[in-house]
Amino acid sequence: MVFLILSGFVSAEEIGKKDSLESGRKFNIAIYPVENLSATPAPLMEIKQAFVERLKKQGFHVLNEEDLEKFMAKHRIRYIGGIDRGIAKAFKEEIGIDGVLITSLELYSGMNPPKIALISRLVSTGASPFILWIDNVGLAGDDSPGILGLGLIEDPKALVEKAMKSMAGSLISYLSTRTDERIDRDLKSKFQPKIAYKSPALGPDGKYVVAVLPFLNRSERKYAGEILVLHFIRQLKRFNHFDIIDPGILRQELLGLRVIMEDGVSLANADAIFAILDADIIVSGRVMDYQDHQGIWGKPKVDFSTVLIERKSRQVVWGSNSYNEGDDGVFFFDRGRVNTAHAMASQMVQWIGEKILRDPKRVEGAKGSRGQVK
Amino acid sequence: MGIIRIGSLLLRTSIFLALVLLMACATPSGDTYIDQNMDFGAIKTVGVMSFANLTRDTVVSERVRDVFINSLLSTGAVYVLPTGEIARGVARAEVQNPTALSGEEVVKLGGIIKVQAIITGVVREYGEVRSGTTSANIISLSLQMIETQTGKIVWTASTTKGGISILDRLFGGGGQPMNVITEKAVNDLINKLFK
Numbered sequence: 001m002v003f004l005i006l007s008g009f010v011s012a013e014e015i016g017k018k019d020s021l022e023s024g025r026k027f028n029i030a031i032y033p034v035e036n037l038s039a040t041p042a043p044l045m046e047i048k049q050a051f052v053e054r055l056k057k058q059g060f061h062v063l064n065e066e067d068l069e070k071f072m073a074k075h076r077i078r079y080i081g082g083i084d085r086g087i088a089k090a091f092k093e094e095i096g097i098d099g100v101l102i103t104s105l106e107l108y109s110g111m112n113p114p115k116i117a118l119i120s121r122l123v124s125t126g127a128s129p130f131i132l133w134i135d136n137v138g139l140a141g142d143d144s145p146g147i148l149g150l151g152l153i154e155d156p157k158a159l160v161e162k163a164m165k166s167m168a169g170s171l172i173s174y175l176s177t178r179t180d181e182r183i184d185r186d187l188k189s190k191f192q193p194k195i196a197y198k199s200p201a202l203g204p205d206g207k208y209v210v211a212v213l214p215f216l217n218r219s220e221r222k223y224a225g226e227i228l229v230l231h232f233i234r235q236l237k238r239f240n241h242f243d244i245i246d247p248g249i250l251r252q253e254l255l256g257l258r259v260i261m262e263d264g265v266s267l268a269n270a271d272a273i274f275a276i277l278d279a280d281i282i283v284s285g286r287v288m289d290y291q292d293h294q295g296i297w298g299k300p301k302v303d304f305s306t307v308l309i310e311r312k313s314r315q316v317v318w319g320s321n322s323y324n325e326g327d328d329g330v331f332f333f334d335r336g337r338v339n340t341a342h343a344m345a346s347q348m349v350q351w352i353g354e355k356i357l358r359d360p361k362r363v364e365g366a367k368g369s370r371g372q373v374k
Numbered sequence: 375m376g377i378i379r380i381g382s383l384l385l386r387t388s389i390f391l392a393l394v395l396l397m398a399c400a401t402p403s404g405d406t407y408i409d410q411n412m413d414f415g416a417i418k419t420v421g422v423m424s425f426a427n428l429t430r431d432t433v434v435s436e437r438v439r440d441v442f443i444n445s446l447l448s449t450g451a452v453y454v455l456p457t458g459e460i461a462r463g464v465a466r467a468e469v470q471n472p473t474a475l476s477g478e479e480v481v482k483l484g485g486i487i488k489v490q491a492i493i494t495g496v497v498r499e500y501g502e503v504r505s506g507t508t509s510a511n512i513i514s515l516s517l518q519m520i521e522t523q524t525g526k527i528v529w530t531a532s533t534t535k536g537g538i539s540i541l542d543r544l545f546g547g548g549g550q551p552m553n554v555i556t557e558k559a560v561n562d563l564i565n566k567l568f569k
Contacts, residue, residue: 194553218433218437263424266459267458267459267462286440288437305440305444319454320444
C-alpha cells in the first residue's frame with residue numbers, strides 16, 4: 001500500500017518535471033553576439049555557437065543567425081550588451097521571441113595557463129523586459145592543479161568547453177525548472193568590504209528595485225566599470241530582496257536624460273533616474289583597480305568603492321571600500337589562491353549584498369569612532 | 375667646602391641651561407588645530423572636496439578621498455554628501471579650484487549643497503619610499519575643515535603612516551600594503567577630529 005502511494009508521488013513529480021521541461025522547450029530564445037569586455041581578441045563566435053548547439057541539442061528553439069541578423073539590421077541594433085524596451089517589444093511582437101540571451105566576455109587569455117570569465121543573462125521580451133536568469137563563470141587552467149599537476153588545463157579550447165558546459169547547463173536547468181540558484185554559502189570572509197557604512201534605513205525585510213549605474217573607471221583595465229555592473233547584477237540577483245533593472249533599459253534612459261556623471265551621481269540625476277525607472281536604490285561607485293595577469297606570474301587585484309543612494313531619504317544608505325589581491329591569506333603551497341579578478345569580484349560583491357541584507361546595524365570604520373549608526 | 379658649593383651651583387646651572395636649550399629646540403606639540411569656539415556638535419552634514427594631489431600617481435587623491443568618506447560615514451557622527459552632488463555644487467558655484475577654496479567660495483558652495491562644513495585635503499606623499507636596499511609604503515595626508523557660515527578654518531590635522539621602520543631595515547619585508555596604511559592614516563585623522 002505504502003509502496004503504491006510512494007510510487008504515485010514519484011510519478012507525479014516526474015510528470016511535473018516533464019511538463020516544466022516541455023514548457024521550457026516552447027520558450028523561444030534569441031542569442032545575441034557575445035559582447036567583448038576583455039579588450040583582447042577572443043573566440044566570440046565559438047562561445048555563441050557553444051550556447052546554440054547545447055540549447056538546440058536539448059530541444060530548445062533558438063532563433064537562427066540569418067533571422068537574427070535581419071532583425072538587428074532592421075532595428076539598427078549596434079549595442080549588444082543589453083536590450084531596451086522598444087527592442088524587447090519588437091522581439092516579442094515581430095518574431096515571437098520570449099527571451100534574449102546576452103553574454104559578456106570579461107576575460108580571455110590563451111596563454112598558458114588559459115583563463116576565461118564570462119557573465120550571461122536571459123532577458124525577457126515584451127513591454128517590460130526583466131532579467132529572468134543570470135550566471136557567471138571564471139576559470140583559469142591552474143585553478144585545480146592536483147597531484148603532479150594532473151589537473152592542469154593547458155588547452156584554451158578545453159577551458160572554453162568547461163566554461164560553456166557550466167553556463168549552458170545552468171541556463172538549461174533554469175529553462176527546465178524555472179528556479180534560480182541562490183546564495184553561495186562558500187563565501188570567504190577575506191572578501192568582505194574593508195570599510196562599510198550602512199544606514200538603518202536599509203532593512204533586511206525590504207524589497208528594492210535597483211538600478212546599477214556604470215562604475216567610474218579609474219583603473220587601467222578597459223571596461224572595468226561595465227564589468228563591475230554585471231557583477232553587481234549577478235550577485236544582487238541571488239537575493240530575493242532585489243529586482244534589478246536591466247542595464248540595457250538603464251542605458252537607454254540615461255541617454256534619454258543626457259546624464260553625464262563626471263564624479264559620481266548627483267542628487268538631481270538620482271531623482272531623475274528614480275522617477276523614470278521607478279527605482280528605489282541606485283548603486284554606483286568607482287573602480288580603482290581591476291587587474292588580471294597573463295601566464296604564471298602575477299596576481300589579480302580588485303579595488304573598488306560602492307555607494308547606494310535611496311529614493312525616499314535621498315541619502316547615501318550604504319558606502320563601502322573593497323579591495324583584495326589573489327594571494328590574500330595564502331601561506332602554504334598556493335592553497336586558497338584566486339587566479340582571476342572575476343572570481344574575487346564575485347565574492348566581494350556578494351559580500352556587499354550579504355552585509356546590506358543580513359548584517360545588523362553594526363558598521364565598521366574608524367577605530368576611534370563608536371562604530372554604530374545613530 | 376666653598377669649592378664644593380661652587381661646583382654644585384655650576385652643575386645645577388648647566389642642567390637648567392641644558393633643559394632651557396632643549397625646550398627651545400622643541401616644536402609646538404601636535405599637528406592638530408581645533409577652533410575652541412566652534413560647536414562641532416552643530417555639524418550634521420559635511421562635503422568632502424577632491425583632495426589636492428602632490429604625488430605622481432594621478433588617481434591617489436580619489437582613492438584616499440573614497441576611503442575617508444566611507445570611514446567618516448561609518449562613524450555615524452556626520453553625514454557625508456555623495457561626491458556627485460559635490461561636483462554639481464562646484465559647477466554651480468563656479469569654483470575655480472575645488473582643492474583650494476577661498477572663504478567666499480566655501481560660503482557660496484555651502485549654501486548650494488546645504489552642508490555645515492566642507493573638508494579639503496592634500497595628499498603629500500603616497501607610494502613606495504626607498505632607503506638603501508629597503509623599501510616600504512608611505513602615506514602623508516593633511517585635512518582641514520572649513521565652516522560654511524563664516525568660511526573660517528575650524529579644524530586642521532595631518533598624519534603620516536607607513537615608511538621604513540627599524541625592523542624593515544633589519545629584516546626587510548617591504549612594509550605594509552598601501553590600502554592598509556591608507557586606512558590607518560584616515561583613522562588617525564578621524565580620531566583627531568573626534569578627540
